[in-house]
Amino acid sequence: MTFNQLIWKMAKQNKGKYIFYYLCNSFAVMFFFMYATVYFNEKIVEVKELESIQDALAIPGVALIIFTVFFINYAHRIFTRRRRKEFGLLMTLGMSNRDIVRLLLVENGVIAAASIVSGLLAGTVFSRLFFLVLMNSAGMGQVPFHLSFEMFSYTIGAFLIVFLLSVGITLYLTLFRTLSDSLKSDRVADAIKLRSPLLGGFGVALVIGSALMLYFNYLNESNPGGDGLTLLIWTITLLFGLYIALSQSMSFFIEMAKKHKPFYYRKLLFLTSLEYKFKQLTAVLMLVTVMGMVTIFYTTLLLFIYSATEKQVVEDHPYDIAFVETVTKNNISEKELVSIFEGNPIKEHLTIQLFEYHEEDPYWDDLINRYTFMPLSDFHRLTGSSKVVGDGEYIYFHNQMPEYLGGDSIYENGLTLEKGDIHLTLKESIVEKQVNNLSYPLADFLVVNDADYDKLRNRLAEEEASIHLLNVEAWKESEVAVEGLEQKLLEHNQSTPPFNNEHFSYLSEEEMLKPSSRIADYNNQRNSSGIMFFVSTFISVLFFFGSFILLYLNVFSNIEQDKEKYHKLYKIGITKKEIQRLIAGELKVLFFFAPLLGTAVAFHYIVVFAKDAGGIMENPSFFLHFLTIAGIYLVIQTGYYYYAKRKMMRQLELN
Template sequence: MTFNQLVWKMAKRNKGKYIFYYLCNSFAVMFFFMYATVYFNKRIVEVKELESIQDALAIPGVALVVFTVFFINYAHRIFTRRRRKEFGLLMTLGMSNRDIVRLLLVENGVIAAASIASGLLAGAVFSRLFFLVLMNSAGMGQVPFHLSSEMFGYSIAAFMIVFFISVGITLYLTLFRSLTDSLKSDRVSDKLKLRSPLLGGFGVALVSLSALMLYFNYLNESNPGGDGMVLLIWTIALLFGLYIALSQSMSFLIEMAKKHKPFYYRKLLFLTSLEYKFKQLTAILMLVTVMGMVTIFYTTLLLFIYSGTEKQVVENHPYDIAYVETETKNNISEKELEAIFDANPIKEHLTLQLFDYYEEDPYWEDLINRYTFVPLSDFQRLTGSSKEVREGEYLYFHNQEPEYAGGDTIYENGLTLDEGNIRMDFKESIVKKHINYMNYVYTEYLVVDDSEYEKLRERLSKGENSIHLVNVEDWKKSEDDVEELEQKLMENNQTTPPFLNEHFSYLTEEELLAPSSKIADYNYQRNSGGIMFFVSTFISVLFFFGSFILLYLNVFSNIEQDKEKYRKLYKIGITKKEIQRLIAGELKVLFFFAPLLGTAIAFHYIVVFAKDAGGIMQNPSFFLHFLTIAGIYLMIQTGYYFYAKRKMMRQLELN
């Protein structure tokens, strides 16, 4: 028999294992490639609005790499573990180590090549489908689907590195283990290295303590802005406790069950079998729990942010369009402005006069204070306020939401200007958002009487400016009009001398004088949020599917040993119905324990982060999004369970 004939006969004999192993690797290539179609998309990389997204995409990318490394390595380990007996038998018949290496390299090389070809093909098809469905549903139709050499190159390279590391480990274990160990590998079960109920109780206590400390110490009154270190420390402690609990919790549970003898003896077989499974699958259960937690929390958070984009934009932009006009820049007549918004008529156009005065701080060297003065009449028209102010007094108007405005300010202590020649008294603070944020203007204004404004302007001002605030019929349909306005202002500005302001040297003229609009911010938020939501959905689908594959691999990789175990139980009097109940109970725990635990931890993190927005009860949409994502996740897992249960019963011939 030639070497090639031997390889072919072995492949036919183990075709089920080969096919399943090939599919796992093919899926891994497909996962890499589908993610690469997003990460290396030209629109995402090149378009200015989306530049910040590139770094954000690295976060789920790292999660994908970690998962795939574990996924490929575990699939390969399961594939080769039950074949070591074959290699041992071949070595007893005279096959050399060189021949074993050649055999492994040939079969794995063929599988790798086939996996890459089919994975790339499937990835191209399904990534196109994902773009059509998710990008359009997320309002991201302007991000086109395309393929590039980078997508193919990085996907193949990432897979090959992980794949050949796994093959190298297998070669080492096969060649450097004793021949006896290889021959009896299919009859040796995994040993339980440690059994400590006390350690299991400690793990449960550490998880509970970490969750409580995270809730009470993150975003509390003494730390309103949150603390990344607090989050990191208690998250690490929680994950550490979680691993210990998963490893030893069944030992702890058995110890508790022994105190109730009738229950313990009635469930003895079930409990001891689960203890073995939990210790054998600790790493997988940990991975599935963390995947579920990250998937549900990350997707819920992004969905909440994405769905609240419109509300946030409206709050940040009191007016649909706003721009600053100086003596020489952004000059456009009312007639020209109305012509631009002819199809989407202007409903309101408010002009706010102001001037800036800069002065060195008397106490801090090289610090320049900026004072922006606004006449009282313009402030009253802007806010609808009836506030009054006398000469020599000023109102401090902080154009910001109250929750974001705080701390000491120089404007509330009275002002001494023009080298002490002008003294003004503080009267009152008004904190509310009335003007869109723009690069040229600050959020702090000093409101003075109209006559006082004229005197100060003549004495202190180097030039008066105006803020134009515009509302149109429908701001969501104003994208083309806003772009036309920007273009018109740029054309007009090019005919005037360059705008020089030493205090804004870090900004270009175009950036400094650019209009602010709801639609531009809305599109930016929808673009960035839509892409992140798309990526999180993709990662979620991957993790949903991957968690099932990992559990499926382990449950069905030992099917022959399980069949022998249940056959022996049947011989000593355990009925077929009792065996069916035992298998169903084990599968329920294995398929639902980790997902439910991950869901619970995700909900805890959602409650913690919701404190920043007033609490979970004040944000019902946050809770609703969580229920939706978690419900879908558990529904899919339920489908996995019934499929696995039916197949398990059929393969064990218990139906």
């Protein structure tokens, strides 16, 4: 028999294992390539409104790489573990280490090549469909699908690095293992190296303590903006506690169960079998828990952001369109405005007068203080209030939402201007969002009565301006009109002298004077959060599928040993019905414990982050999104469980 004939006979004999191993690698290539078609799409990088998208996509990309590394390595380890006896037998028949190396390289080389080819072909087909669904759902139908060298090279390179590393580890373990160990590998169970109920209790306590510390120390009153270091420390502690708990919690639970003898002896076989499984599958259960936690939390958070885009845009832009007009820039007549918005008529047009004054700070060198003054009459028209401001007084008007209010300001203790010649007294501070976010940099507004405004303007004004605030019939249909306004203003500004921008040289004239609109911000945020949400949905589908395969590999890789074990139990009097209940109970715990644990941890992080928006009870949509995502996750996992249960019973001939 030639060497090639031997390989072919071994492949036919183990065709089920080869096919499953090949499919695992092929799926890994396909999923990575599908993600690469989005991450490396040139148009996404080129479109100006999406400049931050590529960095955002790196987050699920890192998760995908970590998962792929573990997935390929684990599939390879399961594939080769039960073939060690074959290698030992071949060695007894005279095959040298060199021949074993050659055998492993040939079969793995063929599988790798086939996986790359089929994975890229399938990825090309499905990525086209995925790309269309993703972009159209995110409102980005103008971004075309294309393939590039980077997509193929990064996919092939990443796969080969992980695959070759796994093969190298297998070669090392095979060649340096004794012949007797290889021959009896299928009769040796994984030893339980540590059994410590005390350590299990410590792990559970560490998880609970870390969760509580994270809740009370992150985003609290003394730290309203959050603290990345606090989040990192307690997250690492929580994950460390999870690993210990998953490894030793069953030992802890068994120790507790021993105090209730009837329950313990009735469930003895079930509990001891689960303890062995938990210790054997600690790494897999940990990965499934973390995947579930990240998937549910990340997808829920992005879905909440995506669905809340309109509300956020309306808060940031009280008016549909806004732009700043100076003495020489953005000059446009009412007639021209009406013409531009003819198809979507203007319902309201409010003009607010302003002037700016800059002065060196008396205490800090090279620091320039900015002051933006507004007349009281315009403030009344803007806010609808009837506030009275006396001579020498001012209202400090914070144009922002109260929850975003910062610390103390130079405007809150009265003002002394022009080297002490002008004194103004603070009457009150008002925090309201009334003016759109503008590219034109303006300080918070100082509202004075009209007489004081005229006096101060004549004496201090360096740059006079007006803010135009417009509402139209349908702001979601104003994109074309807003683009027309931008073009009209740009054409006019190009025919006037350059704008004096000495205080804000980091901004170009075009950037400063560009109109602000709800529709532009809405489209930009929908594009960004839309891509992030749908990519995270794709990663979620991958993780759901991958977690099932990891559990499936472990459950069914030892099917022959389990079959022998249950056959022996049947011989000593355990009935077939009792064995079926035992198997169903084990599978139920293995398939639901880690997902439910991951769901609980994800909910805890959602509660922690919801504190920044008033708490989970103040944001019912946040909670509803969590229930939707978690529900879908658990429904899919339930389908996995029933499929695995039927397959297990059929394999063990218990049906």
